[in-house]
Amino acid sequence: MAELTAKQRMEIPRNEMPAQDAKVRAGNYLEVATGYSEETARLEAERCLQCKKPQCVEGCPVGVRIPQFIKALREGDMAKAVAEMKVKNNLPAICGRVCPQENQCEGKCIVGKKGEPVAVGRLERFVGDYELQHRTCPLTKAPATGKKVAVVGTGPASLTCAVDLGREGHKVTMFESLHTPGGVLVYGIPEFRLPKGVVFGEIDYAIKCLGIDIRTDYVIGRTLTLKDLLEEYDAVFLGTGAGLPMFMRIPGINLNGVMSANEFLTRVNLMKGYLFPEYDTPVKVGRKVAVIGAGNVAMDSARCAYRLQAMQAKEGEDHEVHIVYRRSMEEVPARAEEVHHAQEEGVIFDLLTNPIEIIDDGKGNVKAMRCIRMELGEPDASGRRRPVEIKGSEFDMEVDTVIVALGTSPNPLVFVDADGLERTKHGTTVANLETGRTTKPKVWAGGDIVTGAATVISAMGAGKRAAADMHAFLSGNGTW
Amino acid sequence: MGDTAAATGYKILQKETLSDVTKLMVIEAPQVARKAQAGQFIIIRIDERGERVPLTIADYDRNAGTITLILQEVGKSTMQLGAMKVGDTVASFAGPLGHPTEIKNYGTVVCVGGGVGIAPIYPIARSLKEAGNYVVSIIGARNKGLLFWEEKMKAVSDELHICTDDGSYGRKCLVTDPLKELLESKRRDVAHIWAIGPAIMMKFVALATKPFNAPTTVSLNSIMIDGTGMCGGCRVPLTEGAQFVCVDGPEFDGHKVDWNSLMSRLQFYKTEEQAAVEAYKHKCNLDIAAEKGGA
Numbered sequence: 086m087a088e089l090t091a092k093q094r095m096e097i098p099r100n101e102m103p104a105q106d107a108k109v110r111a112g113n114y115l116e117v118a119t120g121y122s123e124e125t126a127r128l129e130a131e132r133c134l135q136c137k138k139p140q141c142v143e144g145c146p147v148g149v150r151i152p153q154f155i156k157a158l159r160e161g162d163m164a165k166a167v168a169e170m171k172v173k174n175n176l177p178a179i180c181g182r183v184c185p186q187e188n189q190c191e192g193k194c195i196v197g198k199k200g201e202p203v204a205v206g207r208l209e210r211f212v213g214d215y216e217l218q219h220r221t222c223p224l225t226k227a228p229a230t231g232k233k234v235a236v237v238g239t240g241p242a243s244l245t246c247a248v249d250l251g252r253e254g255h256k257v258t259m260f261e262s263l264h265t266p267g268g269v270l271v272y273g274i275p276e277f278r279l280p281k282g283v284v285f286g287e288i289d290y291a292i293k294c295l296g297i298d299i300r301t302d303y304v305i306g307r308t309l310t311l312k313d314l315l316e317e318y319d320a321v322f323l324g325t326g327a328g329l330p331m332f333m334r335i336p337g338i339n340l341n342g343v344m345s346a347n348e349f350l351t352r353v354n355l356m357k358g359y360l361f362p363e364y365d366t367p368v369k370v371g372r373k374v375a376v377i378g379a380g381n382v383a384m385d386s387a388r389c390a391y392r393l394q395a396m397q398a399k400e401g402e403d404h405e406v407h408i409v410y411r412r413s414m415e416e417v418p419a420r421a422e423e424v425h426h427a428q429e430e431g432v433i434f435d436l437l438t439n440p441i442e443i444i445d446d447g448k449g450n451v452k453a454m455r456c457i458r459m460e461l462g463e464p465d466a467s468g469r470r471r472p473v474e475i476k477g478s479e480f481d482m483e484v485d486t487v488i489v490a491l492g493t494s495p496n497p498l499v500f501v502d503a504d505g506l507e508r509t510k511h512g513t514t515v516a517n518l519e520t521g522r523t524t525k526p527k528v529w530a531g532g533d534i535v536t537g538a539a540t541v542i543s544a545m546g547a548g549k550r551a552a553a554d555m556h557a558f559l560s561g562n563g564t565w
Numbered sequence: 566m567g568d569t570a571a572a573t574g575y576k577i578l579q580k581e582t583l584s585d586v587t588k589l590m591v592i593e594a595p596q597v598a599r600k601a602q603a604g605q606f607i608i609i610r611i612d613e614r615g616e617r618v619p620l621t622i623a624d625y626d627r628n629a630g631t632i633t634l635i636l637q638e639v640g641k642s643t644m645q646l647g648a649m650k651v652g653d654t655v656a657s658f659a660g661p662l663g664h665p666t667e668i669k670n671y672g673t674v675v676c677v678g679g680g681v682g683i684a685p686i687y688p689i690a691r692s693l694k695e696a697g698n699y700v701v702s703i704i705g706a707r708n709k710g711l712l713f714w715e716e717k718m719k720a721v722s723d724e725l726h727i728c729t730d731d732g733s734y735g736r737k738c739l740v741t742d743p744l745k746e747l748l749e750s751k752r753r754d755v756a757h758i759w760a761i762g763p764a765i766m767m768k769f770v771a772l773a774t775k776p777f778n779a780p781t782t783v784s785l786n787s788i789m790i791d792g793t794g795m796c797g798g799c800r801v802p803l804t805e806g807a808q809f810v811c812v813d814g815p816e817f818d819g820h821k822v823d824w825n826s827l828m829s830r831l832q833f834y835k836t837e838e839q840a841a842v843e844a845y846k847h848k849c850n851l852d853i854a855a856e857k858g859g860a
């Protein structure tokens with residue numbers, strides 16, 4: 086394509102993401118968004134104005150070199166596009182799929198001020214997928230330093246940290262309590278949004294290139310403690326996330342049929358419950374499901390439940406999934422694309438609605454959920470308008486399954502035998518946000534364990550910053 | 566994936582049949598044996614399609630790096646595990662999980678084990694005995710065929726009472742009968758009671774000891790997935806609010822447990838479990854038929 090003027094670039098409409106038809110995909114677990122073709126990707130790349138002071142980069146939590154990778158992509162130099170990407174982001178195929186771009190790069194993109202922003206996320210995914218297949222940018226390893234590092238957890242924070250330290254020549258051992266590495270990327274985010282092949286492709290490649298050792302079935306705090314690790318390793322990174330589910334304190338919360346989103350998603354994703362009895366772990370949803378909450382976790386639960394119902398339904402049987410959220414659509418915290426997809430697939434949104442009791446069928450199972458209508462009042466501490474109950478508006482919603490997706494806090498097991506590791510009253514670990522250093526010498530932390538439930542990219546950023554500081558420390562340039 | 570450990574797996578070193586449906590297995594897992602203590606459990610997963618099954622540590626040998634498990638075949642996973650042979654490997658083995666039993670010299674203690682619960686009560690009785698307690702043990706089962714470890718229990722107890730529901734061995738009674746008699750007779754000052762067995766048994770033990778205000782610890786076996794506090798599926802309502810059996814337990818004050826809720830939660834997947842057993846048996850029959858056909 087000949088060099089275009091800025092005006093011409095802005096006239097190109099944003100390219101839609103090809104996706105499986107909503108009716109079809111609501112009955113399967115295959116990936117929803119099928120990805121740009123090369124042609125579409127290059128056309129989308131033409132929309133970028135190559136700003137001198139790129140706002141998109143400001144919006145990116147790790148400062149991905151966005152204009153540079155987009156330029157290489159539109160010039161057809163894929164190897165360069167990958168190399169530019171990997172300066173800041175080790176896992177573009179994952180981020181391109183799950184980042185909340187509308188609040189980050191795309192939210193800031195100058196083209197978006199008048200029309201629709203450049204689809205940075207979709208281009209990132211295109212570059213990531215290209216690399217997964219072609220491996221133009223091999224991971225290389227510096228000569229061995231003789232230093233040993235333990236990385237606890239195998240989510241995005243730990244994976245990023247382990248890869249960066251492995252590249253510097255340190256001997257990295259990762260410890261994971263579950264039987265499979267990947268953290269939330271594997272047990273939480275469903276296959277239809279982030280295929281596990283993508284995650285395992287990245288992990289396997291890192292193991293192969295860098296000789297990283299991953300020990301699954303190691304529960305730190307039980308199988309080994311932080312104290313044990315410090316005796317054997319020169320430095321320890323904690324990236325154990327925030328996996329402890331919170332339940333509401335309302336009557337009926339322990340009835341059969343009420344479960345945390347973590348339980349439901351773990352049964353479905355990690356244990357492949359949707360393939361029961363081919364796989365051994367059952368997962369059960371009724372014909373009418375209520376999901377409490379409206380974050381990514383709630384959207385994933387709702388869409389998994391809807392698919393499961395469709396797969397288990399008898400001919401002509403009705404089924405419903407409701408998102409029950411106490412604020413309005415404007416405050417919904419999930420990624421815009423997921424909300425849109427959920428609505429397309431048939432998930433019903435009950436907004437400004439708050440559960441107050443779960444009602445027993447007399448045999449210990451859920452029969453209904455009593456809710457109250459809400460309205461928005463004055464702004465609260467978070468700046469969002471506070472929902473207040475409308476007196477006398479109680480009503481019963483007939484449901485047989487309730488999935489609670491109201492947030493999580495750090496899993497406390499890792500803190501066994503960890504004297505001197507300070508925590509906040511929310512259970513998160515105190516750490517320097519620039520370096521990842523905790524209050525305990527030779528221990529770094531990053532990701533959800535520090536911030537509470539956040540995003541994949543912020544966890545990766547924390548893993549990267551910690552790795553840089555750990556490397557400086559291990560190389561002797563750093564003192565504690 | 567995750568096959569770093571699974572590629573090698575955890576080897577079954579020894580297997581014994583204790584009754585038709587009760588098997589003992591010794592499994593090689595040095596990293597678990599190093600830290601294992603009485604009262605804790607492990608999570609086992611047979612293969613890539615397997616579920617995560619919690620089983621109590623019935624014994625451990627730190628030097629040999631082994632864990633002893635006793636399993637009762639009640640469903641698909643335990644049947645499949647029970648059919649495995651020495652030399653076979655399982656894909657995952659994580660632990661030790663949960664809090665260990667608080668062992669100290671209490672004075673006189675009672676250890677009640679019902680059915681497969683005899684297995685987990687044994688290391689507790691042994692540790693309590695080693696700590697200098699006067700140990701009264703009561704073990705019971707539906708019938709003689711389901712009883713095991715009588716000799717081992719005898720060796721770590723000052724008194725051993727044996728009950729069967731049908732009277733085919735020992736006394737024909739429930740485990741709660743000798744317990745009540747002991748408490749009523751006041752012949753010893755009972756300081757603490759441990760009870761492990763089916764939920765219904767633990768419920769009745771707790772009810773029996775309540776009038777005497779005798780501290781009673783039970784080990785709960787709720788349905789689990791991860792076993793690390795991540796899902797809340799194992800939660801059990803106690804008088805002071807719900808707790809997670811896998812990280813807060815598995816031992817709890819039996820007088821505080823909401824037994825009806827616990828028992829109802831254990832039934833939640835009954836239909837699916839039965840379907841899994843049918844499919845498993847069907848597949849075994851097909852395998853046998855195929856072998857015969859091939860021969």
Ligand SMILES: Cc1cc2nc3c(=O)[nH]c(=O)nc-3n(C[C@H](O)[C@H](O)[C@H](O)COP(=O)(O)OP(=O)(O)OC[C@H]3O[C@@H](n4cnc5c(N)ncnc54)[C@H](O)[C@@H]3O)c2cc1C
Nearest residue numbers: 238240241242262268269273305326381532533539540541
């Ligand atoms: C359902 C769901 C959907 C989400 N969707 C999005 C999205 O679309 N976009 C987005 O940006 N973010 C999303 N998030 C949030 C994002 O996934 C997390 O912020 C991110 O994964 C945090 O990474 P982490 O590395 O800190 O920890 P995690 O990914 O939580 O990984 C922690 C790992 O540590 C292991 N571990 C825990 N304790 C121990 C221990 N004691 N010993 C050994 N190992 C241990 C865990 O098993 C786990 O594998 C979602 C989260 C969920 C649950």
Ligand SMILES: Cc1cc2nc3c(=O)[nH]c(=O)nc-3n(C[C@H](O)[C@H](O)[C@H](O)COP(=O)(O)OP(=O)(O)OC[C@H]3O[C@@H](n4cnc5c(N)ncnc54)[C@H](O)[C@@H]3O)c2cc1C
Nearest residue numbers: 619620621635636637639640641642643786787788831838
């Ligand atoms: C901490 C803990 C320690 C345990 N220790 C032992 C042990 O040492 N030996 C042993 O044989 N079993 C033990 N169990 C029980 C064992 O985990 C279950 O029997 C097993 O998960 C059943 O799997 P399955 O596929 O064979 O049967 P399923 O098909 O899952 O279940 C068959 C039947 O068993 C019941 N059941 C299901 N899960 C459990 C459960 N967790 N506890 C009790 N009943 C259940 C079901 O209601 C059903 O009636 C323990 C459980 C826990 C939580």
Ligand code: SF4
Nearest residue numbers: 133134136141194195
């Ligand atoms: S802000 Fe938009 S137009 Fe400017 S460099 Fe970034 S992606 Fe391109």
Ligand code: FES
Nearest residue numbers: 792794796797811
């Ligand atoms: S088994 Fe998941 S929290 Fe206990």
